[in-house]
Amino acid sequence: MTTSQIASSSLTSIAQQTRQAARRLAVLSAEVKNEAIEAVAQALESATPEILAANAADCEAAVAANIAKPLIARLKLDETKLKAAIAGVRDVGRLPDPIGVVDIHRELDEKLILKRISCPLGVLGVIFEARPDAVMQITSLAIKSGNGVILKGGQEAVRTCQALVRAIHLELGYTEVSPAAVQLLTTREETLAMLKLDEYIDLIIPRGSNSFVRFVQENTRIPVLGHAEGICHIYIDEAADIVKAVNITVDAKTQYAAACNAIETLLVHKSVARDFLPLVAAALQTRHVELRGDEATRKILKISPATEADWATEYTDLILSIKIVDSLEDAIAHIHKYGSKHTEAIVTENSSTAATFLAQVDAAGVYHNCSTRFADGFRYGFGAEVGISTQKMPPRGPVGLEGLVTYKYQVVGDGHVVATYAGKDAKPFTHRDL
Numbered sequence: 001m002t003t004s005q006i007a008s009s010s011l012t013s014i015a016q017q018t019r020q021a022a023r024r025l026a027v028l029s030a031e032v033k034n035e036a037i038e039a040v041a042q043a044l045e046s047a048t049p050e051i052l053a054a055n056a057a058d059c060e061a062a063v064a065a066n067i068a069k070p071l072i073a074r075l076k077l078d079e080t081k082l083k084a085a086i087a088g089v090r091d092v093g094r095l096p097d098p099i100g101v102v103d104i105h106r107e108l109d110e111k112l113i114l115k116r117i118s119c120p121l122g123v124l125g126v127i128f129e130a131r132p133d134a135v136m137q138i139t140s141l142a143i144k145s146g147n148g149v150i151l152k153g154g155q156e157a158v159r160t161c162q163a164l165v166r167a168i169h170l171e172l173g174y175t176e177v178s179p180a181a182v183q184l185l186t187t188r189e190e191t192l193a194m195l196k197l198d199e200y201i202d203l204i205i206p207r208g209s210n211s212f213v214r215f216v217q218e219n220t221r222i223p224v225l226g227h228a229e230g231i232c233h234i235y236i237d238e239a240a241d242i243v244k245a246v247n248i249t250v251d252a253k254t255q256y257a258a259a260c261n262a263i264e265t266l267l268v269h270k271s272v273a274r275d276f277l278p279l280v281a282a283a284l285q286t287r288h289v290e291l292r293g294d295e296a297t298r299k300i301l302k303i304s305p306a307t308e309a310d311w312a313t314e315y316t317d318l319i320l321s322i323k324i325v326d327s328l329e330d331a332i333a334h335i336h337k338y339g340s341k342h343t344e345a346i347v348t349e350n351s352s353t354a355a356t357f358l359a360q361v362d363a364a365g366v367y368h369n370c371s372t373r374f375a376d377g378f379r380y381g382f383g384a385e386v387g388i389s390t391q392k393m394p395p396r397g398p399v400g401l402e403g404l405v406t407y408k409y410q411v412v413g414d415g416h417v418v419a420t421y422a423g424k425d426a427k428p429f430t431h432r433d434l
Contacts, residue, residue, distance in 0.1 A: 011193045014183050015150065015200035018123050021181035022148030026120045028176060030097035036177040037093035037140050043171035044086050044136065047163065052079060054163035055132065062130070062156050070316035073258035075130035075156050085136045092140040092383035098401040099146050107432040109421075111414040118405045120146035122202035125194055126386060127152045127216065129208045132160035137377075137384035139168055139182050144383075145404040150201065152185040152194060162186065195220035205399075207387045225389050225399065229314045230260030231340040232372045235331040235357065236276055237348035238269040244369060245347040246280045251371040252345070254287045258316045260388060261343050261365075261375040265311060266322045267331045270296070273324045277301055289318045296324040311338045328353055332360050339363060341390040343375040364390055364397035 025033075044051070055077040062072050077085075104116035124147050128134045135151055142149040153161040161184055169179040185194065195204065198221045205225045206216040213226045234252055236245045252263040268276060277300045281291060292306040301322075310321040311334070325331045335344050343365035346357040354368040365375045375398060377385025382400030389396050395403030420427050 011185070011190055012197065012200070014185075015123070015194075015197045017180040018148040018150055018183050019200050021178040022120065022123050022146070025143065025148065025177055025181050026099070026122075026146040028146070030099075032176050033097070033143055033146070034093045036143050036172060036175040037089060039171040039175050040136075040139060040143070040168050041086050041089045041093070043167040044082070044089065044164070047167035047170075048079070048082060051082060051160065051163045051167065052077065054159040055157075058132075058157055058159045067130075067156060070258040071130045071154075071156060073256075075132065075160075077132050077160060081133065085133045088378050088384045089136055089140040091378070092144050092401075095144065095383050095401060098144070098405045103407070105434045107434055108411070108429050109416065109427070110430070112416045113412050113434070115410045115412075116407050117410055118407050121404055121406055123148040123150065123200055124203050124205060124386070124404065125150045125152070125197070125201040125222065126205045127191060127194070127207065129154040129212075130156040131207065132157045132164060134207065134386075135161055135164045135168075135184075138386050141384055141386055141401060141404060142182065143177055145401050147404055148181045148183075150183045150185060150194065152191055155188065158186050192219065195222065198222045203404075205386050225387065225395070225403065226391055229340040230262070230316075230342040230388075231265070231312065231314050231338060232261060232263045232343045232345075232375075233265045233267055233331075233335050233339060234263050234345045234347060234372065235267040235325075235328070235335070236269060236272060237328065237346055237350065237353055238271040239350035239353060240269075240272060240276070240347040241349055242272065242276050242279065245276060246283055248345070248347055248369070248371050249280050250283050250287065252373055253284060253289060253320050254318065255371070255373050257318050259373065260314070260316070261372050262316070263345075263372055264313065264315050264319075264321065265334075265338070266320055267334060268297075268322065268324050269328075269331075270324050270326055273297070274300055277322070284320060287318070289320055291320055291322060293322040294324060297322045314340070328356060332357065335361055335363075342388065343367065343372040345370065345372050364388065 059076055099118055101118040102115050106114045108114050126138050165184040168182055172179045201222050204222045206213045217224045234249055281301050291303040292310055293303050294306055306321040341363045344361045344363045345367035346354055347369055348354050358366045377398035377400045380398055385398040385400050388398050
């Protein structure tokens with residue numbers, strides 16, 4: 001056997017184990033799953049020194065390899081970030097159980113009862129870049145939703161991911177959730193092999209660049225929940241409160257520039273540009289943001305020119321492109337041309353203008369008078385997220401538990417047959433909701 005065949009055989013065995021563990025997990029009670037989630041949180045707390053040491057080694061290697069700054073920012077897992085992630089794990093434990101929910105309960109006829117009941121998807125395959133915190137988020141969501149999960153992190157984060165999964169496996173061994181329900185892959189070769197496991201994996205969730213997500217979609221028969229680029233905009237309307245506009249813009253660009261919900265382009269109505277732009281530029285430049293602008297903007301600010309490529313670029317860095325527009329319609333047209341359907345915002349005190357923007361902009365998140373950085377499963381109260389979906393079909397936006405369940409129809413009768421309800425003397429259905 002070739003090396004790739006051996007790797008594929010080994011991966012098939014791992015997927016089979018995950019499938020078996022997922023079937024057992026699917027029927028566990030909410031109480032048992034919550035106990036396992038708390039065990040995961042405690043394991044991560046106990047292993048904090050080992051996790052941080054592993055992450056420091058990953059970061060050091062990334063710097064030596066000249067990895068891009070935005071990737072290093074995503075990779076870094078300090079004590080504050082780790083504590084927040086552990087708090088997110090516990091938040092998932094406090095959420096209502098999404099499994100076994102009856103959303104249709106209907107009498108088709110006397111003693112012939114239909115129920116539509118939520119159930120797990122089965123096994124998730126999650127591929128992510130330098131985001132070790134994704135291991136914790138996804139593990140807790142998978143356990144809560146009754147799904148097994150196969151994780152494939154980026155090479156940059158391999159030590160951190162291994163330390164996290166070691167800790168998780170250790171504590172899950174003392175619960176009713178099998179450690180086999182959470183698996184970690186570590187090599188690039190395993191990524192392609194994983195995409196061919198349609199017999200065992202029910203959903204692939206890629207978290208990475210637009211080209212990477214497209215590569216995944218083109219190389220698998222497994223359904224893909226795709227979140228690619230986050231080219232987000234804020235439009236400063238002619239009726240904007242300038243102080244609000246400055247504060248929101250600064251937060252949306254600088255609070256965490258490497259995030260997919262940070263803005264990459266600022267659109268400004270021409271009537272407020274001369275008042276707003278010097279103020280926002282000063283605030284952004286204090287935070288070391290490189291500004292690029294169209295010709296109209298550069299008549300007000302001494303900054304570098306923005307090219308056509310800038311409008312279509314996700315920087316994930318302290319770089320912001322600025323464009324002056326003539327109207328709300330122009331702003332919406334620009335967003336529709338260059339946006340990635342992730343998150344878009346308007347700053348205005350005109351409620352009618354805001355309503356038009358919220359209704360007409362096509363994105364998973366549309367905001368009024370607040371930062372795009374709120375586009376996050378934890379901030380939405382989902383506990384955590386497996387990713388953000390920019391596709392039209394649901395789930396859309398930050399995907400928490402609701403995106404990890406499907407449903408089945410259960411019909412219970414008492415000797416009923418379809419022939420009774422067909423033909424000349426067909427008996428009618430009652431179709432009575434219970």
